[in-house]
Amino acid sequence: MPxxxxxVGVGETRYARWGKIGDVTEHALALQAIQNAVADAGLSIDDxxxxxxxxxDRNEAVFLAAELGLPRLRFGNMVWTPGGGGGxxxxxNAAMAVETGQAEVVVVYRSLCQxxxxxxxxxxxxxSAPPPPRPPTVQQANSPMLAxxxxxxxxxxxxxxxxxxxxxxxHMHLYGTTSEQLGHIAVTFRExxxxxxxxxxxxxxxxxxxxxxxxxxxxxxxxxxxxxESDGACAVVVxxxxxxxxLAKRPVEILASEQGAPKGLAFGHFTNANxxxxxxxxxxxxxxxxxxxxxxxxGPGDVDVAQIYDHFTGCVLxxxxxxxxxxxxxxxxxVESGALAWPHxxxxxxxxxxxxxxxxxxxxxHVVEGVRALRGESTCPIEGAEVCLVTSAACVPSSALLLGRx
Amino acid sequence: xxxxxxxxGMPQPLADAITxxxxxxxxxxxxxxxxxxxxxxxxxxxxxxxxxxxGDVADWKELPGRGEIYTYxxxxxxxxxxxxxxxxxxxxxxxxxGGLRMTSNVVDAGPDEIRIGLPVEVVWEDMSAxxxxxxxxxxx
Numbered sequence: 414m415p416x417x418x419x420x421v422g423v424g425e426t427r428y429a430r431w432g433k434i435g436d437v438t439e440h441a442l443a444l445q446a447i448q449n450a451v452a453d454a455g456l457s458i459d460d461x462x463x464x465x466x467x468x469x470d471r472n473e474a475v476f477l478a479a480e481l482g483l484p485r486l487r488f489g490n491m492v493w494t495p496g497g498g499g500g501x502x503x504x505x506n507a508a509m510a511v512e513t514g515q516a517e518v519v520v521v522y523r524s525l526c527q528x529x530x531x532x533x534x535x536x537x538x539x540x541s542a543p544p545p546p547r548p549p550t551v552q553q554a555n556s557p558m559l560a561x562x563x564x565x566x567x568x569x570x571x572x573x574x575x576x577x578x579x580x581x582x583x584h585m586h587l588y589g590t591t592s593e594q595l596g597h598i599a600v601t602f603r604e605x606x607x608x609x610x611x612x613x614x615x616x617x618x619x620x621x622x623x624x625x626x627x628x629x630x631x632x633x634x635x636x637x638x639x640x641x642e643s644d645g646a647c648a649v650v651v652x653x654x655x656x657x658x659x660l661a662k663r664p665v666e667i668l669a670s671e672q673g674a675p676k677g678l679a680f681g682h683f684t685n686a687n688x689x690x691x692x693x694x695x696x697x698x699x700x701x702x703x704x705x706x707x708x709x710x711x712g713p714g715d716v717d718v719a720q721i722y723d724h725f726t727g728c729v730l731x732x733x734x735x736x737x738x739x740x741x742x743x744x745x746x747x748v749e750s751g752a753l754a755w756p757h758x759x760x761x762x763x764x765x766x767x768x769x770x771x772x773x774x775x776x777x778x779h780v781v782e783g784v785r786a787l788r789g790e791s792t793c794p795i796e797g798a799e800v801c802l803v804t805s806a807a808c809v810p811s812s813a814l815l816l817g818r819x
Numbered sequence: 820x821x822x823x824x825x826x827x828g829m830p831q832p833l834a835d836a837i838t839x840x841x842x843x844x845x846x847x848x849x850x851x852x853x854x855x856x857x858x859x860x861x862x863x864x865x866x867x868x869x870x871x872x873x874g875d876v877a878d879w880k881e882l883p884g885r886g887e888i889y890t891y892x893x894x895x896x897x898x899x900x901x902x903x904x905x906x907x908x909x910x911x912x913x914x915x916x917g918g919l920r921m922t923s924n925v926v927d928a929g930p931d932e933i934r935i936g937l938p939v940e941v942v943w944e945d946m947s948a949x950x951x952x953x954x955x956x957x958x959x
Contacts (some may be wrong), residue, residue, distance in 0.1 A: 431937030482830075490927060535898070536952040538828075538830055538898050538899065540896075540897040540898055540900060540902070541898060541900055542828065542900060542901065543900060544826060544827035544899070545827065545828065546826035548827070548946070548948065548950070549827055549829070549831045549946040549947050549950050550837065550947060550950050551831065551834045551842045551949075552831050552832065552833045552834070552950055553833070553835070554833035554834055554835045554838070555835070556835075557835070558836040559833045559835075560833060560837065560838045560864065561833055561838075562833060563832040563833040563834050563837075563838060563842075563864070564832075564863065564864050564921065565922055566830035566831075566832065566833070567829060567830060567831065567832045567878070567895060567901075567952075568823075568828060568908055568922055568923055568924050568952075569829065569830070569898045569899075569902070569908060569924070570908050570922055571830065571898050571905050572894075572896065572898075573865050575892045575894050575908055578891045578892035579891070579910055580890070581891055582890045582935070583889070584890060584893060585936065586890070586935045624835055628895070630891075630894075630895060630896060631892045631893070631894045631895070631896070631908075632892055632893035632894075632895075632905075633892075635890075635895045655950050669891070678868065684864065685864075686863065686889075686910045686920040686921050686922045687862070687863060687919060687920050690918070693889075698883050714848070749854075749863070
């Protein structure tokens, strides 16, 4: 029986609204988050011999290792899954590294100071700029990604809020899902954030009427259906079962992890109008979910608390169906019933407020919260919680973890 | 020149050697999709190998340019100066292509008219002498 990997430390920097952290570089924030997570574990930076990230991280492990003065870097890894889909996969890769002896202490990190870089969803286009001096023509694409974006960009399909509106609109068409039902998700997560001092939107209550009055961005996505844009960083420390035993905090076991994509998904709705019909109005994670449960010998009924990647409310709803918490098409009534609400819902979800209300750190903050939930450290504590599901972005190649209390 | 719906500043298509023939046909107002010569599977975006039979030879099938809205979003944020808003972005199921879909815009339609299942037909927008973009309008 191989050593089971455990998460032994979590940490973050302060979280702020987009562009509000300008005095520290994104790179320096990564260093802070890593040090905070290692301190939380009761380990020394000298114990770290692996670093893992995802989503084309600008903050390369080799630089971080040198700047932190790591005695050696044995494992540096980045997940080849787009954007927020890779957060849990980065933890999974760290777990594989420690379970196979490639490294002993791997820190998974994500730093995102979006205000310091090109804004997501603009494709580098300035909507107020005058038209180019030369007549429009076909431009050279130097990667399959750009060539496939050629079938999206000329139509203005550039921002995520529009891309993920497509499956959500189809879900509404097939099953009668409503904007109010999506609003329940946003309002519930905001309520959770109000208890969380780290949450960027903690001080701003939201009602269903507020949600319904928020401006339409990409129908059916209103502003409050969309996640935040944030500055901040967080990290989690993964090590072996043996090493986990005598550290500062109660370790959390990685019961199972999965990553990947079903046939025909490619990059998801941005570039692929031909996602198979039976997958289209889903999170495209049902197969992954079944593999995840199968590995752990658990089912949806065993999950006590969930941290579901919430780039958009509709993607949360479709994941709830994928992960078997309700039947296909019944996500709307399920969320409307209050199922996601702490403390009395059947599946308290995003107890930190999620990307909709805590911060958008590409979902690695959901792993942090999953660990806190099982340690009894969440600001929305679930008494006796033993199993937490954490997911990464859906409607793209994705990943997920089942975490267990020891 | 054909009727214009979008400003010059709209993002321009990017293409590589595999996808360029789609845009070359578009410049001639022909809507084409790649078809595997071994198994007949049609695919979009174009790709080097058939994902169904792994055949690496394909030709280009010209379509009649009719279809229906599979799903859509109505966008209220511009990507180009002077872009008319709202913009309808739709996934269109193409007739004659075995259920194959493409992303495009629906123009000449009120937002209240847009619905899943709406029959549409292609309308070519000449952005310049050598770039035409296939968009769709309700079939009436």
